[in-house]
Amino acid sequence: MPRRRAGQTGYGPIDVVESRRTPVVPDGVLGMLLFVFAEATLFAGLISAFAIAKAGAPVWPPLGQPRLPVEATAINTAALVASGLLLMLSRRRFKVDRVSAEAPFVAALGLGTFFVLFQGYEWVSLIGQGLTMRSSALGSFFYLIVGVHALHAIAALGLLFVTWRRMRRGWLASSQLATAEVFWYFVVGIWPLIYLIVYL
């Protein structure tokens, strides 16, 4: 288990040394789990605020607002879920043969990027149809919740990208892969919930 000593900078292929205690959960994974836990409460706050607004509104969806692209987003949701599954596959292969783990990893990264770009494209067309932050409570919450999710997706993709580079150079420790995985599964896992509550 990697353990950095005080005074050691920690750059380079192996930033490791010495093990005093074998943790049940590696440092990086535990740190990421805690972060994801806090982020989950953020989404819980946003989604419950949306649910309260929706329940309290006399008409829902508000009049004169475009319909959300339910079908196109269903396909996009499938792409994101597939990306998560490919990452799982990569994980399984990483344990036995590190080289063969790369292909599903790149595919997961690609599908994730596609998801974000497609969401951006949808936003542009929705704005064109008159759904904006100011146009209605639906617009405000839609851009808020989907936007916060997109920011998480972009950050997680960045981490996946760094992980991929380490993987190519053969520097990737199993716990580092697990850390990136936790973040991405969070982004993938929370999206169907958002789709269910916000779109449908």
Add this chain to the structure above:
Amino acid sequence: MAESIPASHGDHEVGHHEEQGFVSKYLLSTDHKVIAMQYMFTGMAMAVIGGFFAYAFRMQLAFPGMDVPGWGLVTPNDYNALVTNHGAIMIFWVAMPVLIAAFGNYLIPLMVGCDDMVFPRLNRLSYQIFLLSAIVLMASFFVYGGAFGGAWTMYPPLSAKAEYSLTQLGSTIFVLAVALEFVAFLMGGINFITTAMNSRAPGMKLYDVPMVVWMIVVASILFMASVGPLIAGAIMLLFDQNLGTAFFDPDRAGDPILWQHLFWFFGHPEVYVVLLPATGIVAEVITTFSRKKLLAYRTILYTVFGTGVLSFTVWAHHQFVAGIDPRMAHVFTVTTLLISVPIAEMMFVYIGTLYGGSIQYTTPMLWALGFLVTFLIGGVTGIFLGASGADIYFHDTYFVLAHFHYTFFPIAIIGTFAGVTYWFPKMFGRMMNETLGKIHFWGTFIPFNAIFLPLFYLGVAGQHRRIYDYSAFPELAQYQDIRVFATSALLVMLAFQVVFLWNFFHSMFRGEKAGANPWKANSLEWAAPSPPPHGNFPDGLPECHRGPYEFSHPDREEDYWPQNQPA
């Protein structure tokens, strides 16, 4: 991978590292002790600012319309900005950074017996973001329209609309500063929990972890579980302020009460976030100075977990008057009264620990005992406010104000002084002056009660909060003498803080040298030299053989038994 380890990183050379310049050693260091000091000194500076604000608005209350020395005329807008920022500073920029970040950073690696935090660079970033948040908050006093004055709870529409807050930029900056501060503590909390779980010394089981470490860990978990909804609310509020959304705007189908839910869902657990580290400090101090084993270690631990869970079910007791279904008010009354049970039990355990001990009245012990006494009053008066029937009368009066000062002052000030005076020898390698320490204790403790006990009376008499001049209210103007008395007590208390500052800085350089373990305490930080060098334990990282509270063991000649001493 083990074979690629350079030999120079073995245990025996931990203390040896290249000389660093001032900037890299004190400003950009990733050493947990340096970061702890950064948090502590920033917190102290903010406490001076927050205390100065209290002085300015208390002077206005006692002598309305008079020029306050050092501030000038306190206008109604000034008054609002002062009370708002006093509250926010004392909770978010004093209690949090000192109790959790400074003590957490300093104590956790030392007490679990490792050389540093698990994520040292994240730790440094955490402080830098915190410092930025403090600077951003202070900047709000210099923008057009002045600082935000809509209370630290930031209720919309007062905080959301420029027509009401009169300072668009000031209120945006305020929300932004609070949000930044939370990001900093999120990073800190991740570090505290991970370090306490993964870096414990060999042999240290979960029940051997000192109580203060457990308390900081649980406080960090509570913080992380509650901060999300508030961040969500803060983003929505920033959008309402600047992007023209209407999340909280009742004119445009928004819901201002929604903010109160999001805020207090965080706000009530936040009380426990700062309370728990203070009770942890008190546990360390009272066991050491009564030379007795902590009564019911596990019971306290389970109590704390229970309190943590319960603290998420009480938030709407802040909204009894804001318009809540009376049936829900009943539910929240019950949960609120229930949460006083575990805290009362914790008090009994502490008193039981003291019972029959050989008590040494050192300065830290006086602070710890002072904590128990004052916090008890804070807790008991909270019961009146938790019962919805009584709260409808007490709501927004000085009774509420006196109540939460009887909780936050013991936590943020008394608890902090207990911790600082207890670990000062470890931090700086020298002892503080005991006589000055005791003068400072009594000079703080007596005036504190003299300020806030009368305010309970004013609250019961019907004095409403957030009014900057009571002379226009005939039925309240008669109590002017009490206001003058409370303000005079505040002046006395502030004057006595000079004694502390002198003692602190003088002892830092001139105090009597302290050995590694001046209090004869057990936990692992006392096994390191005072002050601990970079890497903490130059003779090799310690191993743990027993729990931290083995005082006065019948089979031993000495009345203490350090955790790292082999049996």
